[in-house]
Amino acid sequence: MVRRVLLLATKDTIAYSRRPGHEAVADGARLLRTVPAELLTARVTVEDVLTEPSWDISPASMLALARRARDGILLDGYDGVVVVHGTDTLEETAFLADLLAGAAATRGGIVLTGAMRHLDDLSSDGPRNLASAITAAADPLLAGLGVVACLNDELHAARWVTKVDATGVAAFSSAPFPTLGRVVDGHVELLGTAPPRPPRATGEPESDVALVKTYPGIDPALLGAVVDAGARGVVLEGTGLGHIPASLLTTVAELTEWDIPVVVASRCRTREVDLAELGPLTGLAAAVGAIGARGLAPNKARAALMVALGGGGAVRAARDWFGQL
Structure with a gap:
């Protein structure tokens, strides 16, 4: 059975083209077209989400992304959700989504990804990161592990992931904790044990x-x-x-x-x-x-x-x- 993945596209670096005379920002559908069809392991539905750049994102936008990712699984029945996000605050939104995921974390994968290089840069990392994130979100192995970040083919638990390098594609680390897994040949390989699930969230989070x-x-x-x-x-x-x-x-x-x-x-x-x-x-x-x-x-x-x-x-x-x- 073909699994269904919801793609929430917020633009940012992964979607930017900067070549003089060809400046543009790709929507989610165009981003999805950068992934060769033979590498798509799920049927993907795209939703474009308007947010600020990740370095200026508001708590309201972070909470909206977290809730939509959760509802995509619990209410809409998707097998997994991918959130395309800028890398500056990807770890914060990932952890907030993990705290709010509740039962959604046991039913499917919620994966955040982005890119360190722009869409028209030489050897852009965006298309591969997106392909790997879709693969991870669709893989039943992610159910129960909580929200993860997927970059450079590595899967990092939201609680542990940190952006440690602002210049290279190997920008994220879970150290001293283990990398949770990796995406290899169209499937997920688990390498470590996920952190324990957080306490159940109740009420509306306080943004101040x-x-x-x-x-x-x-x-x-x-x-x-x-x-x-x-x-x-x-x-x-x-x-x-x-x-x-x-x-x-x-x-x-x-x-x-x-x-x-x-x-x-x-x-x-x-x-x-x-x-x-x-x-x-x-x-x-x-x-x-x-x-x-x-x-x-x-x-x-x-x-x-x-x-x-x-x-x-x-x-x-x-x-x-x-x-x-």
């Missing part, structure tokens, strides 16, 4: 979550400023195991008392454990109410806090939700 990078000498007033601007939660990007400057501790305690959750992530890879378990100095932030990101990168911790706040409540709800990640 701030991400603040900490640094030596940071003024605590910056945290108050983002809250005054409307942030309903704050993610702090710390260092090392999740350290933040001591000057912020009083403000973190105050925000916690005001029922505004503060999640501490790190610019480094850390263990997927509670903040208080990472060491006595890191435990200072936990002692004043901060919530640990459980190994998530700061940008993904922001996506997680958006979803955690959707279920109602604030600090307590966020703490419970992160505790299940």
Whole structure:
């Protein structure tokens, strides 16, 4: 039986032609035509989705893509969904889609892909990435593994994938975690075990979550400023195991008392454990109410806090939700 895949095309680099006099942006149908018919392993339905460039994408657009991918499987009965996305924030949208996928993740594959080279560049990587993503989305092996990113024939779990190179086609990595799989000769080969499924999302995610990078000498007033601007939660990007400057501790305690959750992530890879378990100095932030990101990168911790706040409540709800990640 021929499997059915929904292709959500958002344009971006994979669709851009830049040759002087021939500048253009390909729609989804034209992108699909770049894939030789003999390499298509599914019957593909194309939907063009209007979004901002990935480097300027709004939370509303990210959420709309995540919901449409989920509904494509649950409501429309597709066997898989491919989202064509710019690479700058592909990992954030992939993880947000994973958090919201729910039962869709057990019924089919949701795959995000893009390109590092433009459509008319020499040896553009877009057509191959698209062909591999369609193959992956159609493969029954992806059911139950959660949302993945497919680039350079590699499959990366949304929770782990990171863009590590802005110049080459081998731009994405899951390190230190394993690459989940690869696409070879028209099918998926699994290489690793997927991360555990996240807790069930409830309600509408909260889009007003701030991400603040900490640094030596940071003024605590910056945290108050983002809250005054409307942030309903704050993610702090710390260092090392999740350290933040001591000057912020009083403000973190105050925000916690005001029922505004503060999640501490790190610019480094850390263990997927509670903040208080990472060491006595890191435990200072936990002692004043901060919530640990459980190994998530700061940008993904922001996506997680958006979803955690959707279920109602604030600090307590966020703490419970992160505790299940």
